[in-house]
Amino acid sequence: MDLILSSKKADKTIVEVEGVGGYYTWSSSQFAVLSQKKIAAGLLVLQHRGFALPHYADSSKIAYVCEGECTAGLISPEDSKEEVVKIQKGDTLPVTVGTVSWWYNAGDTKLTIIFLGESSEDYTPGEYCYFFLTSAAGMLNGFSNELIAKCFHMNKTESEKLMKDQSSLNLLIKINESIQMPNSSNSAKRKLVYNLDGAKPCVEVKNGGHLSSVSGKNIALLGEVGLSANRVVLEGGAVLGPIFTADWSIHLSYITKGSGRVVIVGLFGKVVLDTKVEEGELFFVPKFFPFVVEADEGGIEFFSLKTSSKQTYGELSSGKKSIWEAASPSILEASLNMTPDLIKSFKSKIAKGAVIAPPSTI
Template identity: 20%
Template sequence: MSTKLILSFSLCLMVLSCSAQLWPWQKGQGSRPHHGRQQHQFQHQCDIQRLTASEPSRRVRSEAGVTEIWDHDTPEFRCTGFVAVRVVIQPGGLLLPSYSNAPYITFVEQGRGVQGVVIPGCPETFQSDSEFEYPQSQRGRHSRQSESEEESSRGDQHQKIFRIREGDVIPSPAGVVQWTHNDGNDDLISVTLLDANSYHKQLDENVRSFFLAGQSQRETREEGSDRQSRESDDDEALLGANILSGFQDEILHELFRDVDRETISKLRGENDQRGFIVQAQDLKLRVPQDFEEEYERERGDRRRGQGGSGRSNGVEQGFCNLKFRRNFNTPTNTYVFNPRAGRINTVNSNSLPILEFLQLSAQHVVLYKNAIIGPRWNLNAHSALYVTRGEGRVQVVGDEGKSVFDDKVQRGQILVVPQGFAVVLKAGREGLEWVELKNSGNAITSPIGGRTSVLRAIPVEVLANSYDISTKEAYKLKNGRQEVEVFRPFQSRDEKERERFSIV
């Protein structure tokens, strides 16, 4: 049966993954057109004359964390279909299992944790040690039923879980359940971008979240001061509620007939005041050694001699073995590196095949002091820039040739840049770092300056005529910058001369 289920799911989810596995040489073919990005309903509001770099407008507290939501009622969020959320999970906190009707991509800004992704039909290939014992009375209020006592001692089996850490990019398909536990010592902070215009989300422009546990919606606590009256029902749908709270006791009791009445009440989240991030008790999840190692290897400091062969977790094949995370800091994800200006790391459908299916991707850009990137535009995606460190100045120009943004940006802000709009960023004195989340599995950027620029590709005479300048000036325009995408700041002629000798 599970084979059948697996097969069935593979048909849905694993388009690219399958083919990538079967034909590794085909990997470069990757990106099927991302189909179904659809026009937005609010087209009359899409005459974007001004962008804003914004911080979350709403804050919802839970027992062990906070959910912060960006106002998605601005023209740029509405028109791009982006919904952005930051989740802070305190040490020991557990973000309850949930799914969304839209696909999303998450960037882990800080901390470490353990995450589970539930793929329907995949086997429970992880098991706890057989000596694992179930606490008999850790919470005095639960009764015991002797009949299942021996069953308990058999240990627990569940689907794959994995370690997540700062710098990770984690994609999530629509309808797939995920949960996250912070088992580190610091807050686990992540930023999530949901794609409300995805063809995977079928109903309307609202993103809907569905929780499998926790309180019903009526009981959601809110920090009053942050709540703004104009917030519509959209946010309610986004925040979601425990779907089990909507089913009647008899139905749940019939389904889960071995558990006692109190548990049924707990399933429905009655009187649960903890919110959607709860403080976990006695939660010690073991992530397999080789997963940890994989991480370390990525960090470049693999501890030798320790690694097992792995692959001992049983039947893991095809899509059930799909990767659901990728770390920006893996050297193979570095896309551009300029020791004088900065670097660009990319996680797209090449490095994480499921992104081909979700049509989402991410870039991490580090600019050193005063360095500059752009102007450049996205050919096939909108992007949301989330600033993770430092500050800088940004200018964005739209189709009317007017500047629609010309301001400073700083840590914690999001700036949405629509497809085709040209953007230039210049780091401040402390440098500038940000993550770009984009609604394409393989977002392509076209830079105006530098060695890979569009000007380079055009004959000198065409440039000369286009700009009404001499071919000599056109030549300089075209060939002045030998750097790629990220540029070191303007230097005096002396500095430049020195460099010329040392490099060329």
């Protein structure tokens, strides 16, 4: 297995406009595992009134708002209806392959959104390929004025003006205050948006932290595209795991706050990654590889994509779902080479715990 695991910050700037914002990615040349496993990540930053022009991409992804608030528009090629939603910190929003989207920061603070998704059919494996409808890099510029005039039922003067007006636009622009942006829809938000920060945790441990998840059970569209996600908050010194993905899916995580340590164990008990991670970094866990995340003193928070619509994990840690807890005492006695008394004590302690462990008091 030729995988080089690491944790990295975004290293590639796709566009950056002073006073407006920028879009950044993890290049497959610097983070090769993305192209090898056909997954991708992108980071959008918009300042007040910053606007990302309408575009679509060659892959499906989940957007998670790390900070700020945003108005987003989505137009699915299936029904050509624009769905406008207002999203804020903690919200997740699926964006399916071929769906046209735009993003606008109407708030007074900086907006940061992380996009994690699959790239199995991408033109550039490990990186999203975007197709912009407008701007100097827009698709209309590839067609002649004559063709544009015919396609849009314009005369030559009108088509020339349309193309000329596009030539000065960047991919990210600042919206003029005179432009009235469309209103958001509550019904669209109920259908498409799920707030992980405010959701009832799947796991919650006093002084340890909590884990929340979103899947097809919460947003039907995620079930259709085969993606899910979770958010983990660990308090200082707390530990998540060891756990592993118990299906063919893989695990891609972005550190939204704090720092800590990630340890991943591969085949035959070999440590394949043992590294410090911090805010803004991305790390990848291969399928079936158990991993542990240990928070530094200040705690750690991260958002994770799972390339499956189900949240199925094998738990090697404590808790009612622990594999150790499920195994028969005689099997553990033989497998761990321990006495019956030690096995009894071992199982009783496991039963009291959870997949998140608070800081040790020893």
